[in-house]
Amino acid sequence: MTVLDLIKTHPQPTSLDRDALLRCIAECLDCSASCTSCADADLAESDVGELVRCIRLCLDCADACDATGRIVTRQTAPDLRVLRAMVEACAAACRACGEECERHAAHHEHCRLCAEVCRRCEQACDDLVATIG
Amino acid sequence: MTVLDLIKTHPQPTSLDRDALLRCIAECLDCSASCTSCADADLAESDVGELVRCIRLCLDCADACDATGRIVTRQTAPDLRVLRAMVEACAAACRACGEECERHAAHHEHCRLCAEVCRRCEQACDDLVATIG
Amino acid sequence: MTVLDLIKTHPQPTSLDRDALLRCIAECLDCSASCTSCADADLAESDVGELVRCIRLCLDCADACDATGRIVTRQTAPDLRVLRAMVEACAAACRACGEECERHAAHHEHCRLCAEVCRRCEQACDDLVATIG
Amino acid sequence: MTVLDLIKTHPQPTSLDRDALLRCIAECLDCSASCTSCADADLAESDVGELVRCIRLCLDCADACDATGRIVTRQTAPDLRVLRAMVEACAAACRACGEECERHAAHHEHCRLCAEVCRRCEQACDDLVATIG
Numbered sequence: 001m002t003v004l005d006l007i008k009t010h011p012q013p014t015s016l017d018r019d020a021l022l023r024c025i026a027e028c029l030d031c032s033a034s035c036t037s038c039a040d041a042d043l044a045e046s047d048v049g050e051l052v053r054c055i056r057l058c059l060d061c062a063d064a065c066d067a068t069g070r071i072v073t074r075q076t077a078p079d080l081r082v083l084r085a086m087v088e089a090c091a092a093a094c095r096a097c098g099e100e101c102e103r104h105a106a107h108h109e110h111c112r113l114c115a116e117v118c119r120r121c122e123q124a125c126d127d128l129v130a131t132i133g
Numbered sequence: 134m135t136v137l138d139l140i141k142t143h144p145q146p147t148s149l150d151r152d153a154l155l156r157c158i159a160e161c162l163d164c165s166a167s168c169t170s171c172a173d174a175d176l177a178e179s180d181v182g183e184l185v186r187c188i189r190l191c192l193d194c195a196d197a198c199d200a201t202g203r204i205v206t207r208q209t210a211p212d213l214r215v216l217r218a219m220v221e222a223c224a225a226a227c228r229a230c231g232e233e234c235e236r237h238a239a240h241h242e243h244c245r246l247c248a249e250v251c252r253r254c255e256q257a258c259d260d261l262v263a264t265i266g
Numbered sequence: 267m268t269v270l271d272l273i274k275t276h277p278q279p280t281s282l283d284r285d286a287l288l289r290c291i292a293e294c295l296d297c298s299a300s301c302t303s304c305a306d307a308d309l310a311e312s313d314v315g316e317l318v319r320c321i322r323l324c325l326d327c328a329d330a331c332d333a334t335g336r337i338v339t340r341q342t343a344p345d346l347r348v349l350r351a352m353v354e355a356c357a358a359a360c361r362a363c364g365e366e367c368e369r370h371a372a373h374h375e376h377c378r379l380c381a382e383v384c385r386r387c388e389q390a391c392d393d394l395v396a397t398i399g
Numbered sequence: 400m401t402v403l404d405l406i407k408t409h410p411q412p413t414s415l416d417r418d419a420l421l422r423c424i425a426e427c428l429d430c431s432a433s434c435t436s437c438a439d440a441d442l443a444e445s446d447v448g449e450l451v452r453c454i455r456l457c458l459d460c461a462d463a464c465d466a467t468g469r470i471v472t473r474q475t476a477p478d479l480r481v482l483r484a485m486v487e488a489c490a491a492a493c494r495a496c497g498e499e500c501e502r503h504a505a506h507h508e509h510c511r512l513c514a515e516v517c518r519r520c521e522q523a524c525d526d527l528v529a530t531i532g
Binding site: 135138145174176195202203206207208250 | 268271272275276277278291299300302303307309310328335336339340374375382383
């Protein structure tokens with residue numbers, strides 16, 4: 001994605017580990033979009049009544065990943081306490097959503113795929129927090 | 134606002150304290166919009182170069198408040214760990230933004246007003262977290 | 267809301283009609299939050315299977331109102347073609363969502379309230395577009 | 400990205416042309432993130448005062464792409480009038496932002512990259528609208 005090249009041209013980048021940063025941004029984008037899609041696929045399933053918690057946590061996770069992806073993308077004059085708190089909250093949203101999607105993975109391929117991307121995004125968030133110190 | 138009446142009609146509300154919840158939602162909406170407006174007013178000031186950190190933190194705070202306002206609004210099948218982490222991250226974003234806006238309050242009325250709403254939203258977030266236990 | 271006072275302090279406001287502008291911003295904020303809440307209340311209803319289209323259109327309307335509210339709030343160096351296209355798209359989202367919520371208004375009070383705010387937001391968008399010319 | 404595979408598992412997909420749809424989703428995601436990054440890089444440039452309109456249009460474009468990407472991703476029970484109006488508004492935002500970024504492309508590599516992704520997203524939106532008929 002172009003955004004990953006674009007960030008490298010920033011005139012005053014943060015001191016954050018670049019690989020961890022780029023991976024967190026890429027995973028937040030994919031996880032947000034995947035959760036929007038999984039919530040929507042859940043709505044069209046005949047057993048939608050069984051998927052209510054999955055839909056709710058997918059909506060939460062999409063919103064958390066969207067906001068976190070934007071905040072992490074910004075390199076100018078960051079506040080590390082804000083950054084850390086948001087990335088930790090995003091990891092919590094990914095963990096809750098991934099666990100719920102996992103419960104439906106055997107019946108719905110979209111839940112299986114969504115659980116995977118939630119796990120990857122959770123890990124990318126945890127790894128970025130670890131580099132903030 | 135209609136949303137505050139609408140939430141009261143939810144068929145299965147969360148066990149969260151309703152007054153704290155409604156205040157957090159109302160403050161997140163106002164703070165997000167106020168930060169969008171303050172960042173935009175900063176851009177039009179002749180001393181925009183002095184306001185770069187203010188703009189960045191306003192953009193972060195708007196994104197954090199947007200996501201948190203949505204997550205807190207949802208009453209169906211919540212995950213309290215996600216809720217708490219997001220509300221705490223929102224409080225951190227409001228605190229950082231409010232402190233920076235306060236530094237420009239004497240020169241720019243929009244910064245003074247934005248600092249006020251950030252402080253109120255931070256307090257509303259802290260109060261809601263306190264009721265989650 | 268503070269945001270409506272804050273906008274009045276902008277150093278270089280647009281030439282848009284201020285009353286129409288402020289009403290559009292206020293309605294977008296309330297409509298976005300109300301649609302998020304109505305979609306969530308739908309999810310908790312026992313007849314959720316009958317409310318799938320209502321949920322989908324509420325999610326769309328919340329996203330359209332969020333983006334439009336932000337874009338309309340910004341006063342600095344606007345592009346009127348972007349502004350008009352977004353406000354028109356927001357009106358379309360409010361119309362579709364309002365019509366669907368209206369169909370469920372007799373059975374669900376949250377749908378009745380949501381239909382009302384969608385109609386008000388649609389009207390505020392139409393009125394703002396009319397002032398752009 | 401996982402989201403592009405995930406959408407293919409939707410139980411009741413829309414009748415929209417799948418290739419045009421997937422390209423629009425992918426470009427909206429990249430364009431939104433790239434505009435967030437370009438606005439942020441602009442803020443850190445020594446000639447930030449010359450980049451005010453670029454920042455504003457990048458912020459608008461990021462918001463329009465975010466909302467449109469979400470709405471286009473949803474396959475369940477779509478309203479084609481909403482879809483068309485949002486994708487057209489997104490194209491307008493990409494066009495305005497791409498034109499402004501192009502003006503700064505010779506001086507700022509991030510503006511050059513951002514102009515490219517805006518043009519691709521505008522084209523992907525136009526192509527999707529053409530398939531809606």
